[in-house]
């Protein structure tokens with residue numbers, strides 16, 4: 164369970180992130196050394212059902228390790 168950084172409440176996670184008015188979402192890319200070694204991820208969102216705080220996260224943070 165993801166804990167809210169603001170109030171320590173429970174956050175609803177695995178929420179899809181999209182741009183309003185568009186069908187596509189966000190993508191995070193980290194360029195690494197080597198041609199095809201970029202790390203990419205589509206961020207997901209978590210929302211605190213207590214205070215409304217929003218957090219973004221990726222499912223495989225290891226991919227972004229140097």
Ligand SMILES: [Zn+2]
Pocket residue numbers: 167168169170171172211212213214215216
């Ligand atoms: Zn909260």
